[in-house]
Amino acid sequence: MATNQELIEQWWKEEAPLLPLLHAFHDRDGFISEEAIRAVADGLKIPVAEVFGTVTFYHHFARKAPGQAAPRVCTGPACKYLGAPELLKSLEGATPMACAGRCDDGVPVLQGHEVRVGRTADSLEKTPSPLPPPNPGNVEECVFAHIREPERNTMEGYRGYEALEKARGMSRANLLALITDSHLAGRGGAGFPTGKKWEMVEQAEGEPKSIVCNADEGEPGCFKDRAILDYDPHAVIEGMAIAAHATGATKGFIYLRYEYPETFQIVERAMAEAEELLGDGFKLYLRRGGGAYICGEEGSLLNSLEGKHPFPRNRPPFPVTHGYNDLPTVVNNVETLASVAPIVMKGAEWYRGLGLGEHAGTKLVSVSGDIQRPGNFEAPFGLPLLTLLNEWCGGAPEGRSIQAVTMAGVSGGFLAGDDLDVTLDEPSIRAKGAFLGAAGIMVFDDTRDMVEVAHCAMEFFAEESCGKCFPCRIGTQRLTERLNGAAGPADETKWREEVHDIGRTMMATSACGLGVAAPNITESLVKYFPEQVAASLKNGR
Amino acid sequence: MIAEVKPTATATLTLDGVEVSFTEGETIYEVAERAGREVPTLCYDARLEAFGGCRLCVVEVDGMRAPVASCTTPATAGMVVKTTTDAIEKHRRTLLELVASENRENEVDELRGHASQELKSLLDRYEVRGGRFAGRQSGTSNSTDDNPFILRDYDLCISCYRCVRVCAEQEGDHAITMMNRGFEKQITTEFNGILKDSACTFCGQCVQTCPTGALGDRKAMRAESLPGEVEKTRTVCPYCGVGCSVDLLTKEDRLVGVQPAMDGPANEGALCIKGQFAFDFVQHEDRLKMPLVRDEDGELHETDWETALDRAADGFKKAAGEHGRHAVYGVASGRAPHEAAYTMQKFIRAGFGTHQIDNCSRA
Numbered sequence: 001m002a003t004n005q006e007l008i009e010q011w012w013k014e015e016a017p018l019l020p021l022l023h024a025f026h027d028r029d030g031f032i033s034e035e036a037i038r039a040v041a042d043g044l045k046i047p048v049a050e051v052f053g054t055v056t057f058y059h060h061f062a063r064k065a066p067g068q069a070a071p072r073v074c075t076g077p078a079c080k081y082l083g084a085p086e087l088l089k090s091l092e093g094a095t096p097m098a099c100a101g102r103c104d105d106g107v108p109v110l111q112g113h114e115v116r117v118g119r120t121a122d123s124l125e126k127t128p129s130p131l132p133p134p135n136p137g138n139v140e141e142c143v144f145a146h147i148r149e150p151e152r153n154t155m156e157g158y159r160g161y162e163a164l165e166k167a168r169g170m171s172r173a174n175l176l177a178l179i180t181d182s183h184l185a186g187r188g189g190a191g192f193p194t195g196k197k198w199e200m201v202e203q204a205e206g207e208p209k210s211i212v213c214n215a216d217e218g219e220p221g222c223f224k225d226r227a228i229l230d231y232d233p234h235a236v237i238e239g240m241a242i243a244a245h246a247t248g249a250t251k252g253f254i255y256l257r258y259e260y261p262e263t264f265q266i267v268e269r270a271m272a273e274a275e276e277l278l279g280d281g282f283k284l285y286l287r288r289g290g291g292a293y294i295c296g297e298e299g300s301l302l303n304s305l306e307g308k309h310p311f312p313r314n315r316p317p318f319p320v321t322h323g324y325n326d327l328p329t330v331v332n333n334v335e336t337l338a339s340v341a342p343i344v345m346k347g348a349e350w351y352r353g354l355g356l357g358e359h360a361g362t363k364l365v366s367v368s369g370d371i372q373r374p375g376n377f378e379a380p381f382g383l384p385l386l387t388l389l390n391e392w393c394g395g396a397p398e399g400r401s402i403q404a405v406t407m408a409g410v411s412g413g414f415l416a417g418d419d420l421d422v423t424l425d426e427p428s429i430r431a432k433g434a435f436l437g438a439a440g441i442m443v444f445d446d447t448r449d450m451v452e453v454a455h456c457a458m459e460f461f462a463e464e465s466c467g468k469c470f471p472c473r474i475g476t477q478r479l480t481e482r483l484n485g486a487a488g489p490a491d492e493t494k495w496r497e498e499v500h501d502i503g504r505t506m507m508a509t510s511a512c513g514l515g516v517a518a519p520n521i522t523e524s525l526v527k528y529f530p531e532q533v534a535a536s537l538k539n540g541r
Numbered sequence: 542m543i544a545e546v547k548p549t550a551t552a553t554l555t556l557d558g559v560e561v562s563f564t565e566g567e568t569i570y571e572v573a574e575r576a577g578r579e580v581p582t583l584c585y586d587a588r589l590e591a592f593g594g595c596r597l598c599v600v601e602v603d604g605m606r607a608p609v610a611s612c613t614t615p616a617t618a619g620m621v622v623k624t625t626t627d628a629i630e631k632h633r634r635t636l637l638e639l640v641a642s643e644n645r646e647n648e649v650d651e652l653r654g655h656a657s658q659e660l661k662s663l664l665d666r667y668e669v670r671g672g673r674f675a676g677r678q679s680g681t682s683n684s685t686d687d688n689p690f691i692l693r694d695y696d697l698c699i700s701c702y703r704c705v706r707v708c709a710e711q712e713g714d715h716a717i718t719m720m721n722r723g724f725e726k727q728i729t730t731e732f733n734g735i736l737k738d739s740a741c742t743f744c745g746q747c748v749q750t751c752p753t754g755a756l757g758d759r760k761a762m763r764a765e766s767l768p769g770e771v772e773k774t775r776t777v778c779p780y781c782g783v784g785c786s787v788d789l790l791t792k793e794d795r796l797v798g799v800q801p802a803m804d805g806p807a808n809e810g811a812l813c814i815k816g817q818f819a820f821d822f823v824q825h826e827d828r829l830k831m832p833l834v835r836d837e838d839g840e841l842h843e844t845d846w847e848t849a850l851d852r853a854a855d856g857f858k859k860a861a862g863e864h865g866r867h868a869v870y871g872v873a874s875g876r877a878p879h880e881a882a883y884t885m886q887k888f889i890r891a892g893f894g895t896h897q898i899d900n901c902s903r904a
Contacts, residue, residue, distance in 0.1 A: 034732055047715030048741065049731040056720045292722070309719065314593045314613040338724040349731050467700055467719070467726035470583075471593050474639040477724040487676035498674060508607050508628075509596040516607070 002028060008043035016253065016324075017044060017212070017308030018054070019287050022061060027113075046307065054309055057466075058290025059097065060258045062291050065094060071111045076220045077410065077456045078103035078368040078442050083119040090121045098293060098460055099220035100259040103368030103442070104130050104375050113261040117166070129223075129230050129262075132376040136392040137383070142354055142362050144378040144388060146233045153266055155273040158234040164277065167242045175246045179340070181348035183360035188214055188296070188333030189408060189437030190513075191426055194340075197330060200320040201247040204328035209238045209249035212324060212331045214301060215256040218293035219409030221440030221458055224364040225334035227376045229256070229263045232338065235271040237284065239337030241274075242344060243330055244282045252284040255301050258291040266533065278437035289362030293464035297512050298331040298464065311468040312512040333438075335364050356382030363439050367393050370445035381425045385415075388424065389443065398444040404528060408437025410457040411513070413520030414450070416528040433527070434520060451536040454522045454525040455483035459517040472515025475506040479522055485540065492537050494528060543777050552618035570598050579631055581663050581751050583640070584655075584701040585612050588809055589710050591620070594701055595640075597633050599661070600624045604824060608632070616818050634667045642674040643724075645696040648772070649754030651771055652761040652790065653692070655800045655810075659752035660699065680723050686735040690743050690818045691735075692757030692823035700726045704747035704756055711811060716741035728755075745817035749801055749810065761798030769793040775802060778816040781875050781902065783807055785816055796823050837843055857893075866894045875902035 002010075007028070011021040021044065023038040032055055041048040055061050062068055073079075073088040084107045088094050091109065102108035102116070108115050109124055118124035132144050151157030167175055180195025201209055213236060217225040220461025228236060240252045254271075256264055264286070271284055278284060292310055294300045299313030302324055315419035323329020337359070343351045352360040359381035365388065368374045372394030379388055389395060389402060396402045412434040415422065419432045429436045444453055462476035481487035482499055489495045505518030510516045526533055551562045554569075556576055565571045573580050584595040591612040599608035603621035608629060611622075613780060623629070629682045641647055641664055648661055662669075680695035700719075705728065708717040716739045720727040730739035748756045769792040778785040778799075786805025790798035799820050803810040822828055832849035833841040860868045871889035882900060889898040 039731075047709075047740065049718035050709075051714050052731045053718035053720055057722050059692070070812045078580070294722075314591070316615065462723055467721035467722045467724070468594050468702075470597075470636055470640060470699070473700060473723055473726065474643055474674075474679075476680075478639065478674050488674075501635050502639070502674065505632045505639075509599050509610075509632050509636065511593055511596065511610070 004043075007089055007351065008039065012043050013252065015285050016287055016305045016307065018046070019290065019304065020099070022055065022290065023288055026061060026068060028477050029067075030069050031062040032066050033063070035297075044307065050309070054307070055290075057310055058087045058258075058292050060111055060291035067377040068112055070095060070201045071109050072097040072100075074098075074100040074102065074106060074110075076103065076106075076460070077406070077453060078221060079106040079388065080456055081448070082106045087118075087120060097259070097291070098218070101217055101223040101226050101257070102129065103221055103366065103440075104224055106368075108259075110259055110261070115259070115262060123131055128336055129226055131231055132227050132378070134375070135378060136373075137379070137387070139380055140354055141378040141379075142342045142351060143228065143232075143235070143335060144376075145342065146235075147227070152232050153230065153234070153270060155234065155270070158232075158299070161234070161238045161241065161274070161277045161341075163344040164238050164241050164245070167245050167344050171374075172246055172248070172249050175242070175344075175373075176202060178348050179246070179343065182343045182351040183348075184336065184339055184343060184351065186333060187335035187339070187438070189219075189361065189411075189435075189439075194332065194336055197320060197332070198243060201249070201328045201330050204318050204321045206321075206327045207248075208251055209247055209327060210329045211243045211247070211249045211252040211322040212298075212301065212305070212319075212329055213240055213252070213254040213334060213337055214296060214298065214303060214331055215260075216289050216296040217257055217260075217334070217335045217438075217441055218296045218464075219411060220239060220457070221366060221368055221406060221409040221442040222438045223366045223440070224376050224438070225369075226260055226263060228364075229260070229267055234274065235338040235341055235509045236334055237270060237274045237278075239332075239340035240284065241278050241282055242331065242340050243337065245338060247328075247330055249284060249328075249330065251324075252282060253305060253361050254284070254286045255295070255305060256286065256288055257296075260287045261336075264288055280428055293460075294465075294466045294512075294514060297514065299512070301331065302329070314511070335418070355425075356380045356423075358382075358535060363436070364423065364437040365424065365441060367441050367443065369443035370396055370402070370404075370448070371443040372397060379424055383424045385420055385422050385424055385441075388441075389420075393443075396443065396445045400447060403446045403448060404444050404450060404453075406440070406457070407434040407441040408517070409440035409520060410442070410460065411435070411517035413517075413524035414454075414528055415524070419528075433524065435517075448538075450525060450529045450532050454521050455480065457521045458483055458518065461514060461521075465514060469509075469511035469515060472518065474512045475502045475510075475515065476518050478502055479519065483522070485536075490540065491532055492536055495537055496533075542662070552616075554616055554618065554620040556622050563616045567616050569600060569602075569614050569616050569620070572616050573596070573600070573611060573622070573624055578625055580611055581666070582612060583659060583663065583699065584703060586703050586707065586750050587896060588803075589703065589706045592706065595636070597636055597701075599629060599632060601626055601629060620901060623729065630667075633760060634669060637664055637667050637669045638671075638673045640699050641669055641671050642676060642701065643679040644753065645678060647671070647697075647753070649697065652798060653748075653749055653754035653757035653764055654761075655749040655803070656703075656752045657757070666851055677724070680727060683729070683735070686737075688743070688759075690735050690745065690759055691736060691741075691748055692759050692762065694755050695728060697753045697755035698728055699753055699755070700728070701752060702818045703726075703750040703752065704728060707746045708741075709751045709896035712742070712744050712746055714740045714742055714744070717747060743814040743818065744812060745814070746801075746811055758798060758818075760820075764792055764795070764797035767792045767795065767797065771797070773800070778812065779876060780813075780815045780819075783879060785812055787812065789820075789865070796820060800904075861893055867897060869893045869895055870897040871899070873898070874899045875900060 011017045071094040075096040116124040184194040186192045241382045300310040304310040399499040404414045582598045593610040593613040598611045601623040621738035680698035682692040773788040786802035801812040831843040873885040
């Protein structure tokens with residue numbers, strides 16, 4: 001067993017050393033002891049109090065036995081209806097965890113470095129994550145075009161970095177123009193034009209520049225990045241290397257969520273295979289999060305990488321000028337980066353043409369919940385939502401109908417009734433008061449209690465709120481209490497007034513997207529399901 | 542190399558319909574404050590890096606989708622800013638109602654600390670009477686920390702992190718930290734222990750910047766029940782030579798506490814444990830008020846200065862006479878100013894002819 005000193009020797013000189021060093025202690029002991037925190041603080045010259053505070057921020061860093069050895073059961077909104085609460089009770093010493101990204105074949109149970117999946121304690125099995133099914137609409141794909149080929153996640157199956165070679169033969173200006181011309185935009189949900197972002201980093205002063213791949217997929221109902229990294233990790237690595245060439249970046253980081261330990265191994269292996277092709281000019285690092293949804297927010301992610309308390313950063317300045325170590329940094333989502341190599345090979349016009357009508361390109365959509373065929377699908381922008389739900393995914397389970405779907409995981413709130421008749425593109429969905437975001441869609445059939453679903457979603461936001469800004473820290477708590485009747489007025493008018501006032505102020509004043517988006521849940525609940533709200537208040541929920 | 546001095550570019554923005562100039566690097570909040578706007582805030586402390594946590598200072602900026610926190614947003618030329626629209630004022634009131642709902646109480650004695658009335662004043666200004674947004678309260682008071690200086694009444698904590706930031710940015714101690722996240726956020730020390738076991742130096746700056754009195758000055762709080770109003774008298778700390786400005790707090794004729802002067806040129810709100818908490822000697826019964834000399838009976842007796850100084854001079858002369866000039870050793874007080882220290886070394890060097898002179902601050 002490695003000594004404290006050996007672990008510190010191994011990591012202290014590395015890039016972004018805090019997280020991997022904490023993981024090293026966590027893996028060695030099964031938890032992070034007081035002694036470990038003192039050793040890390042001393043080794044990295046960070047105040048003890050700061051390391052302690054940071055450790056307590058992450059959900060999965062245990063501070064006492066059995067720690068890592070105890071099972072953690074996903075109780076996300078999809079798994080909740082797949083038997084998660086009963087499973088949680090039946091496993092000794094188990095604790096709940098937020099959505100762990102296996103909504104398409106839940107319920108995942110994380111124990112040590114292993115995810116097992118099943119609906120009951122007896123049926124838990126370690127199985128590979130589901131491969132995206134063949135495209136049900138038979139439409140041309142970009143990101144998933146080759147993902148179903150055998151051994152695609154090895155260099156042999158990927159067959160080398162042809163696009164990188166081509167990109168390296170291009171001038172930076174031409175490469176940037178190509179990406180801009182493709183209309184590729186941030187697929188993590190924010191939709192910022194990728195070419196523009198790269199150009200800003202290329203032009204920003206300060207070196208070394210970095211490319212950060214945001215693989216901290218934590219939104220409930222979103223599991224697309226898992227599929228890409230499990231079955232086509234080289235597409236992401238190649239995309240990062242092309243981004244590095246376009247911007248002059250010499251360092252790259254993949255920040256992967258804690259809950260994907262098998263993915264970590266797959267990506268680690270792929271990185272080793274790619275080392276030679278990347279060359280000396282671009283060094284890639286893989287970092288594992290500690291379990292915090294907010295670290296998917298780019299400011300928090302950068303703080304987390306740097307070993308700071310993972311609060312979001314104030315903007316401006318933006319990461320394009322002040323990113324990792326306050327130097328110019330591209331932060332791109334997994335899906336965005338995976339789209340780059342095909343665009344380089346096939347051209348901007350080809351990519352734009354994949355969308356329907358005036359829309360450019362494609363979007364990966366994760367569908368889960370009460371639906372016949374859940375999974376990841378690559379849809380052209382502009383595809384009607386009902387086509388996706390009914391034709392691609394087979395509609396609601398036998399004998400039931402779709403009552404509501406969530407948008408952007410849970411951040412976009414609910415769509416229901418006539419508003420389900422909408423096309424999958426940001427302007428159309430925003431016109432309904434929701435947003436597409438990272439395109440996690442959870443389906444709830446007509447047997448579900450929507451107030452209960454809303455409570456589950458809001459509880460997630462409250463637990464994941466970082467605590468930096470007042471409206472989100474207090475607002476998510478108060479809305480959660482109002483959805484399960486723990487506190488708040490019983491009178492419907494007063495209840496609606498309080499919930500609306502809190503929501504409106506959260507939307508207008510929260511410091512980051514979490515607090516801005518969370519009230520979409522309550523606003524859309526009241527809009528589509530006023531009778532269910534009234535009934536739940538009447539029942540003294 | 543001497544930096545080239547460039548004339549400061551004067552840019553302007555429109556603040557509530559009035560054109561005001563600003564210098565590059567200023568935030569909207571700083572510009573607004575300079576222009577006399579009373580933009581509310583709870584997480585702001587001019588000495589610290591802007592944090593953007595309380596969101597009370599949000600303002601409307603033309604062309605922005607949502608209000609922005611004025612404390613973290615740099616002023617830019619041509620910006621059109623509105624600090625007090627109806628919508629903004631409603632958000633501020635809602636935010637204050639939310640904050641008020643998480644505390645056990647929102648009114649505390651002013652003796653708790655310099656900034657302790659900030660929340661209360663804003664609740665009054667926005668006529669927040671409480672009652673809305675009822676629910677669980679945040680923060681757990683630490684009842685085991687019985688240090689004599691700092692009360693840790695986290696039931697009143699609103700997670701503005703001013704204490705964490707002042708400890709790190711101003712004092713450099715990094716004794717205070719933030720445990721957990723969201724509504725479970727708890728201000729504490731390493732391993733959630735007591736201050737004595739942490740890196741805390743008991744400088745008291747966390748207490749003085751706390752806007753709710755969650756951190757309280759235990760020494761001053763002893764006088765909460767004494768009659769009379771609290772009066773503040775500006776003076777200079779009597780300890781070392783730094784010259785920190787302080788406000789002495791008195792009730793009637795009694796010294797009850799010390800607060801650092803936020804505008805003190807030498808300290809800008811900082812003090813050390815002695816300047817902040819060690820004032821009991823002023824009214825201590827053991828304090829010498831008259832010179833004492835030891836008589837032949839071996840006891841100390843009160844006398845006048847003339848007699849006492851003569852007795853001291855005789856003693857020095859006798860020692861030097863019998864054992865030589867190096868039998869004398871002078872130690873000047875660190876509490877005395879430069880001029881006194883100079884006089885002291887002159888007295889020892891020129892008067893006795895020895896270099897045996899030192900200052901207690903060196904110890």
